[in-house]
Amino acid sequence: MTRIAITGGRVLTMDPERRVLEPGTVVVEDQFIAQVGSPDDVDIRGAEIIDATGMAVLPGFVNTHTHVPQILLRGGASHDRNLLEWLHNVLYPGLAAYTDDDIRVGTLLYCAEALRSGITTVVDNEDVRPNDFARAGAAGIGAFTDAGIRAIYARMYFDAPRAELEELVATIHAKAPGAVRMDESASTDHVLADLDQLITRHDRTADGRIRVWPAPAIPFMVSEKGMKAAQEIAASRTDGWTMHVSEDPIEARVHSMNAPEYLHHLGCLDDRLLAAHCVHIDSRDIRLFRQHDVKISTQPVSNSYLAAGIAPVPEMLAHGVTVGIGTDDANCNDSVNLISDMKVLALIHRAAHRDASIITPEKIIEMATIDGARCIGMADQIGSLEAGKRADIITLDLRHAQTTPAHDLAATIVFQAYGNEVNDVLVNGSVVMRDRVLSFLPTPQEEKALYDDASERSAAMLARAGLTGTRTWQTLGS
Numbered sequence: 448m449t450r451i452a453i454t455g456g457r458v459l460t461m462d463p464e465r466r467v468l469e470p471g472t473v474v475v476e477d478q479f480i481a482q483v484g485s486p487d488d489v490d491i492r493g494a495e496i497i498d499a500t501g502m503a504v505l506p507g508f509v510n511t512h513t514h515v516p517q518i519l520l521r522g523g524a525s526h527d528r529n530l531l532e533w534l535h536n537v538l539y540p541g542l543a544a545y546t547d548d549d550i551r552v553g554t555l556l557y558c559a560e561a562l563r564s565g566i567t568t569v570v571d572n573e574d575v576r577p578n579d580f581a582r583a584g585a586a587g588i589g590a591f592t593d594a595g596i597r598a599i600y601a602r603m604y605f606d607a608p609r610a611e612l613e614e615l616v617a618t619i620h621a622k623a624p625g626a627v628r629m630d631e632s633a634s635t636d637h638v639l640a641d642l643d644q645l646i647t648r649h650d651r652t653a654d655g656r657i658r659v660w661p662a663p664a665i666p667f668m669v670s671e672k673g674m675k676a677a678q679e680i681a682a683s684r685t686d687g688w689t690m691h692v693s694e695d696p697i698e699a700r701v702h703s704m705n706a707p708e709y710l711h712h713l714g715c716l717d718d719r720l721l722a723a724h725c726v727h728i729d730s731r732d733i734r735l736f737r738q739h740d741v742k743i744s745t746q747p748v749s750n751s752y753l754a755a756g757i758a759p760v761p762e763m764l765a766h767g768v769t770v771g772i773g774t775d776d777a778n779c780n781d782s783v784n785l786i787s788d789m790k791v792l793a794l795i796h797r798a799a800h801r802d803a804s805i806i807t808p809e810k811i812i813e814m815a816t817i818d819g820a821r822c823i824g825m826a827d828q829i830g831s832l833e834a835g836k837r838a839d840i841i842t843l844d845l846r847h848a849q850t851t852p853a854h855d856l857a858a859t860i861v862f863q864a865y866g867n868e869v870n871d872v873l874v875n876g877s878v879v880m881r882d883r884v885l886s887f888l889p890t891p892q893e894e895k896a897l898y899d900d901a902s903e904r905s906a907a908m909l910a911r912a913g914l915t916g917t918r919t920w921q922t923l924g925s
Contacts, residue, residue: 448477449475449476449477450474450476450481450493450494451474451475451494451495451496451497451878452473452474452475452489452491452494452497453840453842453871454491454498454499454500455470455472455499455501455502456502456503456504457470457502457504457845458471458473458483459504459505460505460832460833461506461831461832462831462832462833468484468485470485470486470500471483471484472484472486472489472491473840474489474491475840476876477876478837478838479834479838480832480836480838483832497878499871501844501846502842502843502846502870503842503843503853503856504842504843505812505856505860506567506816506817506820506840506841507566507568507839507840507841507874508565508566508567508786509566509567509568509771509816509822510566510570510772510785510819511570511723511771511772511823512570512689512724512744512746512771512773513569513572513773513774513775514571514572514573514574514775514777515553515554515557515569515573515587515777516549516550516557517553517776517777518553518560518777518778518783519545519553519556519901519905519908520537520776520777520905520908520909521776521777521778521781522778522905522916523917524537524914524915524916525537525778525781526918529755530694530695530753530755531615531697532622536619536622536623536626537626537914539631540623540626540627540629540912540913541908541909541912541914542574542575542629543627543628543629543912544909544911545575547582547583547585548586549908550575550583550586550587551586552904553901553904554587554594555590556897556901557777557783558596559594559885559888560784561783562594562596562872562879562880563885564783564786564787565786565843565869566783567597567839567840567873568597568819568820568823568825569598569599570599570601570660570689570721570773570822571587571591571598571600571601572603572662572689573602573603573662574631577604577631577633580641580642581641581644581645584602584645584648584649588652588657592653593887594879594885594887595874597656597657597874598656599659599660600658600659600660601659601661601662601689602642602645603664604638604642604662604663605631605633605668605669606633606634606638606670606673607632607668607669607673608668609667609668623913623914626914632668635670635672638673639673639676645659646659650684650685656874656875658686660681661677661681661685661688663677663688663690665706666690666706666709667697667698667701667706668698669690671713674690674710674715675713675715681717681720682717686824687823687824688721689720689721689722689723690722690723691722691723691724692722692723692724692725692728693706693707693724693726693732694723694724694755695755696727699726699727699728705728705729705731706728707728707732716735716738716739716741717740718739718740718742721741721771721822722741722742722743723743723744723773724744724745724758725743725745725758726755726756728758733762733763733768734766736763737768740769741768742821743758743769743770743822744773745758745770745772745773745792746758746773746775748775749773749774749775749776749780751791751795752780752781753779760796760806761796761806769821769822770814770818770822771814771818771819771821772785772789772792774788784865786860786866787865789812789815789860790861790862793808808860811857812861817830818830837875837876838874838875838876839873839874839875840871840872841869841872842869842870842871842872843860843869844868844869847868849864869883870882
């Protein structure tokens with residue numbers, strides 16, 4: 448049995464009492480947390496010691512909505528575009544250019560940045576290769592396995608193209624005539640066969656760290672059969688499913704109904720569903736989410752980056768809806784850092800509501816940990832530091848200029864930390880980062896090689912896609 452004791456830190460347990468132990472000790476045995484308490488109350492004999500003196504110790508962050516390999520497309524190509532233009536003139540051309548090795552390298556790069564900022568679980572909404580889930584899945588899931596992160600591989604699909612969008616899409620395409628085009632849709636039967644194969648091969652692998660979910664893309668472009676099949680798969684096999692809901696006004700209404708009302712009409716709102724974005728919704732939609740215990744992932748940076756709008760998160764919280772936080776695509780955020788996104792989440796709602804207490808830093812930490820775990824149906828396993836739970840734990844060094852003084856842990860993390868203060872990371876009881884050194888990139892040479900490879904691949908992909916990552920200088924005014 449492997450025993451690890453994290454000692455001397457300020458332990459933010461996120462347990463039901465929200466205990467903060469100063470100092471506290473967390474003892475890990477194999478994959479699980481064995482003890483959490485004051486130094487006098489726990490037994491650390493025979494344990495490897497991680498000295499967390501001067502640090503905060505807390506559950507790993509749960510990134511409830513992201514698109515992982517797209518990190519190779521980030522940079523200049525995505526800027527100054529709203530959501531639909533970004534989708535059709537940057538993302539889809541870029542996705543058409545990926546090789547298997549590009550997926551693997553992009554996923555490893557993503558994991559390096561995510562783990563370094565304390566993210567231990569990701570919900571990867573994967574949309575590379577709409578007609579070949581198996582190849583894309585093998586490349587991405589293999590990289591997740593090697594990096595040591597916990598991942599839900601949520602396979603996206605479109606199976607109901609909309610003829611009424613053809614004119615709009617053609618107009619958008621005309622703005623970038625050199626970009627490569629791809630068909631993002633596949634037949635329902637093909638999608639379901641690929642999903643079955645993907646789940647059978649990969650779900651619950653890597654000591655349970657990898658889960659596979661169905662992810663119908665948006666209600667507007669997925670058939671009733673495709674959505675109900677995803678719901679049934681979640682109930683019988685995967686425990687969860689996810690989709691984008693009401694991110695943009697064009698897809699926010701389906702058959703003259705708001706998307707949540709349409710899903711309710713179909714019987715497709717349930718407590719296993721994780722709905723992402725939910726920007727263009729109203730109070731009735733929120734009540735429907737609460738009625739069916741639908742979970743929400745909000746992406747404050749992505750929605751701001753693409754000018755999609757601001758989700759009504761305070762109203763969701765006031766109605767008792769469970770909300771987590773996602774970073775979304777790295778190419779409509781340009782970073783993978785939940786700590787920096789927490790600050791944005793707090794500030795946009797303070798400003799929009801002119802209310803400095805509209806979302807507290809304590810609630811935001813909950814959203815990134817225990818509420819994030821609830822969003823993916825894993826609150827009994829991760830999201831807090833309690834005996835019997837999986838050992839997904841991070842230490843965050845408070846001995847930096849920006850985190851000094853650190854009077855209140857929640858406020859310090861949300862408003863002062865940058866993300867690079869994360870020092871140690873455990874996932875499923877395994878140390879995947881120690882003193883800022885990643886287990887899958889143990890030498891500076893290996894780390895530099897990954898970054899060089901990723902940069903070269905990104906440039907080659909942009910060229911194949913007919914895109915450019917450089918920009919002319921864009922100023923405003925005289």
